[in-house]
Amino acid sequence: MSEASAAAESTARELRALYDLTAAVARATEIEEIFEEALRVVGSALEVDRAAVLVADEQGVMRFRAWNRLSDGYRAGTEGHSPWSPDERNPLPVVVEDVAKDETLGELCDVVAREGIGALAFVPIVGRGGLIGKFMLYSDAPRAFRDEELRLASTIAASVAVAIGRREIEGELRASRDQLQAIFSAVADGITVFDREGRYVMANDAAAILSGFESAQAMLAATSETVLQQFQVLDEDGNPLPTEALPARRVLAGEPFAERVVRYRTVGSDVDRWSAVKAAAVPGEDGEPEFAVTVFRDVTAERRAREQSELALRRMSRLERLADVALRATTLDELLDELVAAVRAALGSDRATMLLLGPANELVVRAAAGIDPEVAYGVRVPLEEGIAGTIASTRTPTIVDDVSAFEPVSAYLREAGGSLAGVPLVFQNRLLGVLHASSDRTSAFGREDLEYLKLAAERAAIAIEQARLFERERDIAATLQQSLLPDRFPSLPGVSVAASYLPASDGARVGGDWYDAVALGDGRILLAIGDIVGHGIDAAAAMGQVRNALRAYGNEDPSPARIFSRINGLLCDTAEDLFCTAFCAVVDPWAQTVLYSDAGHPATLVLTPSGEARLLEGARSTPLGAMRSARYRDELEQLEPGAILFAYTDGLVESRREPLDGRIATLIEAASSSLEVPLPRLPAAVGAKLLAADEAREDDVAMLAVRLDADPQHLRLRLPAEARSLPVVRGALDGFTRRAGASDDEVLDLKVACSEACTNVIEHAYGTRSGTFRLNVAAREGGVAISVSDSGRWRRGHPRGARRGGHGLKLMRALTDEVEITTGTPAGTEVRMFRRLGR
């Protein structure tokens, strides 16, 4: 094997390995899977004997998370070591070429040598917040590490960093989802009893925990004075609250009973919590209050939920983010189902039902537990009618001991008979619906059941309002995304474009897939496709930003790699935790080339008219926003006339049933066999072949197909007779004439000659009216023939006088071999030129 082809093969192997890793990152459900895959990739792409991944724990100590062939002793002996300080902003790889001779390792030298390691390299894993771990490469014999090896290892480390970042985000999502659960699960009330001097006589564990003690025992050793010192006590509005105003103090001062919501803040923190406090006095022998019994409940979650709902309502029009991302994914129906099940279980009732007020002022059964959904769901109850209607219209919690005695009553209730307890759902004085529990037995419900229902309804109302907001927000995000995904493209010179977008199956989430195709000022076409990690409004908004940045940067400097570098900088600079895979290309339809760069995105497919397919795999790098130091490069590839670029997002090739390799092979097969399909339907046809109709789609899918015009011998453009068309003309001529074999000088000559003809049309053909002109260029007979024609009437001369007017014609004559002007015909004016090449 020649050296060059060996190098090419090794590059191909590295790219394959990187792609596998990127795919694994996208697919893995456990972070350890990603670490293992990273080790496997290193093993296959680099000649190292062993490797390990270490990640800093919460204290910043580097811990082994995955390794191969390292002894326990070695790991124990070296864990925690790092060649960089934890706050190092831009850590670089550190290489120890010969463990025996290098002093970098200091006292670790022995441990390393005992393990039989001759050389090693530390490769930093850098995440959004800086150094998050390291990747270790070990060689048994002393050796140097080539720059390319370290670069590849850094790229792998970057993928691992992306994976860790993604896990963190997902972890946060789960945490906030758990918060929702917390709203529904009953929190034990704190109970304390203290005497006139503030000494605790009794305290339960809940009280201790809520007050910041480890146990009730510890709390009993304190006094209410010292407990209060730990907190800044505020009223609901955040104003300082005097100690005397606290319920316990008030009952000790003589009031029999006192309650209020207290807001408090641990001294030194900036997090507020809310507590609903009730206190009652226990009189002593003298009749004066001797003890205060205090019951308090943490209501922070409810407060926050309520505040968020209020805040969100105010902010909705401005599309501002809601704090709790996870809740967006929780549908109202899921929420209601969970709620009725919980109510039924808590009351031990046979049934629980949730009715919500619909648009026609009717209550509609939206969720039910213990009832056949076929029977109950969708049942409508007019307000003021039936049991639920009465509860709603009177807004009164009600117990009906015998349902059959109540008229009128819905069929599904009457059939069961028995008794019922129901409460209205009210949020900020607005009626939302009714929650009721029913039993086969008559008189099954008591006051405490009604109290429980009231509590559940209070919390449910907040959650329902929230879920509705989230659903509304999701609709907005979906609309936003759709507005960013053109389903039709303006006609672009030299190419045809088609796209397709398929949302995820459950439809509940708005994905971050996007694509774009736009003409640049020089007549070339900028294509992009990408996938923002994340969902909802943030992702949709980020998608808009990235798309706009691409368009803006693309017109300034049409290099996909430099566009990516700038967007990467932009995403790394903003505090948003956003990253994005993307493929970007500048297609020159006249030169029939594509200049592209790939930021961690699945490789775009090239389909030739003869049915061959290949992947554009030459310029792979890391996703945008994942790593500040990422480098992007451009790759130029010649395309065949009529070739199709087929770009897609990973939802098209991801499947739990099949490995990625197989999916890409299937894609190539599906795309190559779809060439008979007209281009506008090609994306949908490929999608239909790859995505089985019966398989749930977990991710959204975007596809973009761009076909070069098939006629390589002719360049035909119709452009507005405006000065901004001139760069387009030159851009098209540049690509076309080079492909026809013109030299640099000949290309420039043809550009000047052609621009002169076009400038004349623009300046003289239409006066102040608007119009268009046609450019036809053909490669023939060893030269290039150009025709520029308009349908206007030239006005003779130039306002500035004939003295300066002659340059254009002089240039056309000097720079071409033949010039022929046909003017004054009804069809307008035509300038024809011919230039031999290689003259």
Place this chain on the structure above:
Amino acid sequence: MQQRITIEAQENHAVGVVSLQGELDLSNAQYVEDAMLEHVDDEAPGLVADLTDLHYVDSAGIRLFVEVSERLHRNRQAFALAVPPSAPISRTLSIVKLDLLLPIHETVEGAVEGIVSPPASG
């Protein structure tokens, strides 16, 4: 709006030097003319346009150079171009014999020198 041309200005012996980098045609001629005139101080002896990095020019640009030259002359200021003989655009300029209408030097230094100490004109 995108202009496809970058204009950098500096001063050399009190003479303004504007370097035009990119492409000059009808679509940006007015913008370039305004920018060039902005960089001539009323007191300056003249202006040099450095075309070393101008990759494209046609009759619209040539017209613009003549226009600027006449404007400056009315204000008793000189205008000269610096075009290295190797520059691809030098062919375009020579076809229209622009050197008959205004001085064209091979270097910026030569053009500045020509303005600061004009050759004795007899």
